Amino acid sequence: xxxxxxxxxxxxxxxxxxxxxxxxxxxxxxxxxxxxxxxxxxxxxxxxxxxxxxxxxxxxxxxxxxxxxxxxxxxxxxxxxxxxxxxxxxxxxxxxxxxxxxxxxxxxxxxxxxxxxxxxxxxxxxxxxxxxxxxxxxxxxxxxxxxxxxxxxxxxxxxxxxxxxxxxxxxxxxxxxxxxxxxxxxxxxxxxxxxxxxxxxxxxxxxxxxxxxxxxxxxxxxxxxxxxxxxxxxxxxxxxxxxxxxxxxxxxxxxxxxxxxxxxxxxxxxxxxxxxxxxxxxxxxxxxxxxxxxxxxxxxxxxxxxxxxxxxxxxxxxxxxxxxxxxxxxxxxxxxxxxxxxxxxxxxxxxxxxxxxxxxxxxxxxxxxxxxxxxxxxxxxxxxxxxxxxxxxxxxxxxxxxxxxxxxxxxxxxxxxxxxxxxxxxxxxxxxxxxxxxxxxxxxxxxxxxxxxxxxxxxxxxxxxxxxxxxxxxxxxxxxxxxxxxxxxxxxxxxxxxxxxxxxxxxxxxxxxxxxxxxxxxxxxxxxxxxxxxxxxxxxxxxxxxxxxxxxxxxxxxxxxxxxxxxxxxxxxxxxxxxxxxxxxxxxxxxxxxxxxxxxxxxxxxxxxxxxxxxxxxxxxxxxxxxxxxxxxxxxxxxxxxxxxxxxxxxxxxxxxxxxxxxxxxxxxx
Numbered sequence: 001x002x003x004x005x006x007x008x009x010x011x012x013x014x015x016x017x018x019x020x021x022x023x024x025x026x027x028x029x030x031x032x033x034x035x036x037x038x039x040x041x042x043x044x045x046x047x048x049x050x051x052x053x054x055x056x057x058x059x060x061x062x063x064x065x066x067x068x069x070x071x072x073x074x075x076x077x078x079x080x081x082x083x084x085x086x087x088x089x090x091x092x093x094x095x096x097x098x099x100x101x102x103x104x105x106x107x108x109x110x111x112x113x114x115x116x117x118x119x120x121x122x123x124x125x126x127x128x129x130x131x132x133x134x135x136x137x138x139x140x141x142x143x144x145x146x147x148x149x150x151x152x153x154x155x156x157x158x159x160x161x162x163x164x165x166x167x168x169x170x171x172x173x174x175x176x177x178x179x180x181x182x183x184x185x186x187x188x189x190x191x192x193x194x195x196x197x198x199x200x201x202x203x204x205x206x207x208x209x210x211x212x213x214x215x216x217x218x219x220x221x222x223x224x225x226x227x228x229x230x231x232x233x234x235x236x237x238x239x240x241x242x243x244x245x246x247x248x249x250x251x252x253x254x255x256x257x258x259x260x261x262x263x264x265x266x267x268x269x270x271x272x273x274x275x276x277x278x279x280x281x282x283x284x285x286x287x288x289x290x291x292x293x294x295x296x297x298x299x300x301x302x303x304x305x306x307x308x309x310x311x312x313x314x315x316x317x318x319x320x321x322x323x324x325x326x327x328x329x330x331x332x333x334x335x336x337x338x339x340x341x342x343x344x345x346x347x348x349x350x351x352x353x354x355x356x357x358x359x360x361x362x363x364x365x366x367x368x369x370x371x372x373x374x375x376x377x378x379x380x381x382x383x384x385x386x387x388x389x390x391x392x393x394x395x396x397x398x399x400x401x402x403x404x405x406x407x408x409x410x411x412x413x414x415x416x417x418x419x420x421x422x423x424x425x426x427x428x429x430x431x432x433x434x435x436x437x438x439x440x441x442x443x444x445x446x447x448x449x450x451x452x453x454x455x456x457x458x459x460x461x462x463x464x465x466x467x468x469x470x471x472x473x474x475x476x477x478x479x480x481x482x483x484x485x486x487x488x489x490x491x492x493x494x495x496x497x498x499x500x501x502x503x504x505x506x507x508x509x510x511x512x513x514x515x516x517x518x519x520x521x522x523x524x525x526x527x528x529x530x531x532x533x534x535x536x537x538x539x540x541x542x543x544x545x546x547x548x549x550x551x552x553x554x555x556x557x558x559x560x561x562x563x564x565x566x567x568x569x570x571x572x573x574x575x576x577x578x579x580x581x582x583x584x585x586x587x588x589x590x591x592x593x594x595x596x597x598x599x600x601x602x603x604x605x606x607x608x609x610x611x612x613x614x615x616x617x618x619x620x621x622x623x624x625x626x627x628x629x630x631x632x633x634x635x636x637x638x639x640x641x642x643x644x645x646x647x648x649x650x651x652x653x654x655x656x657x658x659x660x661x662x663x664x665x666x667x668x669x670x
Contacts, residue, residue: 001208001251001427002377002404003133003475054092054197055079055289058260069296069359070256070511073100074225080218081264081287082304087211089200093222096193097186101230101239104185108194109165109241110178111254113220116246117203117210118144121173123166124207127248127466132207135374143203143210147178147223153193156183167243168466176246177226196223205368205375212372214269215330219301219380220252227255227513234418234515244420247466249474251419251426254298256511264289265304272328272364273302274383296359296511297381298416303366309334315345319352326364330389333367336398340365340386343402346441351433354499355410355506363409365402377401379408396444404434414510422516423474424461424539428482429502435483448487449628453636455481458542462516484631485538491631492584493527501526516540537581538632546580547624548638550608554619567616574622577608581632589626592617599626619643 057079080091099105116124119142130137150158161181166174186192200221203210209219227242234242242253263271267288271281275294282289294300309329316322325344329337344365352358364383368375373388384405387397407430411417417425438444459468459477468474490498505514505522520535537543553573576588586602594617602609624639633639 001379001408002401003479054081054090055262055264057092057094058262058291071100072258072295073098073228073255074257076222076257076259076261076300078222078259078300079262079264080222082216082266082269084214084266084269087202087216089202089218089221091198091200091222093196093198094193095196095223095225096191097225098191099186099188099228101228102188103239104187105228106182106185108180108182108192109226109243110180111220111224111226111246111252112145112147112176112178113224113246113252114143114145114200114203114209115175117142117207118175119173121171122176122246123169123171123174123466124176124246124248126171128207128471129248130206132248132374132471133377135206137206138204141204141206141210143201145201145223146199147196148199149195149197150180151195152183153195158183158194165243166245168245168247168464171245174245177243178223198223205372207374208378210372210375212369212375214307215303215305215369215372215375217301217303217366217368217372217375217385219375219378220299222300224254224299227253229513234513235517242418242420244464247420249423249468249471250465251423252299253416253418253420253513256296256298256416258295259293259297259300261292261300261302262289263292263302263304266306268306269304270306270308270310270328271302271304272308272326272366272383274300274364274381275360276362294360294382297413299381301380301383303328303368303375303383303385305330305369307331307369309337311337311341313341315348317349317352319357320348321357323348323358323360324362326362328364328366330367330369332370332389332392336394339398340367340402343399344406347403347406347437350437350440351407351410354433354436355503356510358409359414363406377405379405379412381413382409384408396438396442399442400434400438400444403437404430407433407437410506415506416511416513417515418513419465421464422462423465423478424482425514425516425519427478428461428486431479431483432486435487448484448631449633449636451480452484452544452631452634455484455544455634458544458634460542461485461539481544487631488538489523489534491629497527533582541581543581544634545583545630545632546578546635546638547583547586547604547630547633548577548579548635549622549624549641550575550577552619552622552641552643554643557614569614569616570618571614572612572619574611574619575608576602576611576622576624578604578606579638580635583630583632587625587627587629589623591620591622593620 057077075096077094078091080089082089116122150162158180163179164175165177165179205212205217209217209221229236229239229242231237231239259275264287265271267283267286271290273292274297275292278291278293309331311327313325315325325341327337327340348358360382362382366385368385368388370388370390373390376385376387378385386401408426411429412426419426435446455476457473458481461477461482465474501523504526505519509518516539520531524531555571557569557571583604586604588600588602590598592615621640621642625633
């Protein structure tokens with residue numbers, strides 16, 4: 001997922017700060033708290049009258065001959081039908097799940113993500129306030145999921161054994177995680193097959209999934225089994241389930257699987273999907289049924305619209321043997337086809353060169369209509385969404401969102417970290433990779449010094465997503481601060497070595513579930529250095545770099561130098577203090593009245609350093625990091641001090657401006 005607005009542009013909003021605060025306050029006080037009616041889990045039953053029945057569940061196909069790329073813990077066969085009259089989905093799912101552990105499993109857990117939108121009382125809605133990245137849920141735009149039947153392959157009814165659980169916050173109104181007690185344990189390595197019937201009322205799109213007009217974005221739309229982690233996975237000492245509700249900040253975590261999916265839509269609709277279409281869609285004159293297949297992916301998403309403008313191009317590079325890029329454009333962006341295609345090709349070419357091959361046959365790009373911008377800027381395996389087509393002449397945000405979301409095919413799609421618990425491993429890595437492509441292929445460089453100045457409340461990067469103070473606090477850290485840490489590492493080891501680190505990490509951990517510790521181990525293995533102190537401060541800790549010019553003392557030496565024809569000498573004393581994390585090379589510039597400048601490099605050891613020297617010219621000012629090379633330095637206001645200001649006034653002004661800047665930045669953050 002990508003952030004909505006680039007941080008550097010926010011300074012343009014400063015003049016309107018007072019008005020913005022007033023409007024935000026008014027909006028918060030006027031927001032309606034009315035909830036939609038909800039329905040709970042029901043027993044066995046048939047879809048409501050008038051709803052299109054789900055198409056037949058695809059029959060299992062022979063296992064592909066090629067060796068699997070992943071463990072393929074689960075296998076889904078799903079038939080789903082879209083009812084355009086009430087924007088609902090009716091589905092039938094056959095799930096086969098294998099116990100990857102060494103102990104019998106007596107219960108299963110399922111994510112029912114659409115229930116995040118069932119009422120204003122769900123955990124997602126409570127935490128987000130019904131808003132994500134500036135997109136707000138329209139009045140009455142609720143959605144939900146109902147399990148209408150759940151049986152074993154032998155016909156045993158499991159609906160009486162279904163219960164909602166809330167392991168993160170105990171919110172009994174949250175129904176996004178469901179537990180099923182099994183009639184008999186699944187032995188280690190054993191399999192079970194369940195048959196599930198379900199119905200989804202789609203919400204109006206504001207947070208990834210939903211509808212807008214005739215456009216449908218089906219993300220996280222089916223009952224999805226949670227991840228059962230064997231001992232040692234992501235460092236856990238004992239095997240067990242990884243269980244989290246759907247939160248306002250969190251994204252997702254799933255096991256790799258096989259998906260075979262039939263999608264029935266009205267005949268006039270075009271469908272974009274994860275995976276590839278296995279055959280021509282069948283059309284009975286009223287409805288059309290597509291069949292898609294994907295393996296070695298950990299999610300399955302699709303989008304549908306009668307208005308899509310479709311384009312397809314073959315693509316190959318020395319690192320990608322051959323694939324097809326499929327573009328599903330909103331008509332308002334028909335004229336921008338070449339830009340979308342070029343961004344996709346540049347991204348795939350660079351990422352496959354830097355990290356490793358893209359192993360799938362297709363990549364689909366969906367451009368939602370303007371009213372579905374909340375469904376834009378999102379990643380799914382082999383399918384991404386761009387921003388909604390509201391601007392007829394977008395700037396580089398068009399390329400940037402495509403580059404970013406395709407980056408997620410690597411950092412999330414294949415290197416499948418747990419987005420609930422360590423979101424920086426996909427968002428930070430993807431933001432770093434995105435910047436590299438934008439700089440390399442478009443000549444667009446991010447203003448890293450400006451971005452770092454917005455990090456006013458740094459936090460540990462292995463903090464669970466819902467434990468950040470707000471969405472802006474989450475985004476500032478897992479997107480921006482995380483990216484800056486990777487840039488800082490690159491500056492220390494060099495870009496070529498950094499690419500070797502990332503390629504090694506990708507090759508070792510693709511189709512697996514790594515943690516920050518695995519990335520640290522890869523970095524240490526490639527560089528032959530100990531990075532523990534660095535990670536303790538910046539990854540596992542909440543530090544930023546903060547070196548300040550604390551004081552300047554300058555005086556003219558006694559004696560009548562002019563009468564003696566000698567130089568007038570000045571004695572200078574400058575105190576530089578470290579108020580943040582360590583940094584091994586701190587550049588300092590001393591500027592004098594005769595126009596000269598001298599530079600020193602402090603090794604950053606200790607809490608402070610005092611520079612004492614004599615010179616034949618007055619010292620005008622001192623600046624730490626004059627070229628803004630320390631990308632984790634976030635309080636630039638105290639990097640500079642003039643000599644010709646009274647020291648006490650200088651300190652007062654420095655602190656005052658620092659607090660003012662921090663207050664303005666906080667007010668503009670979201």
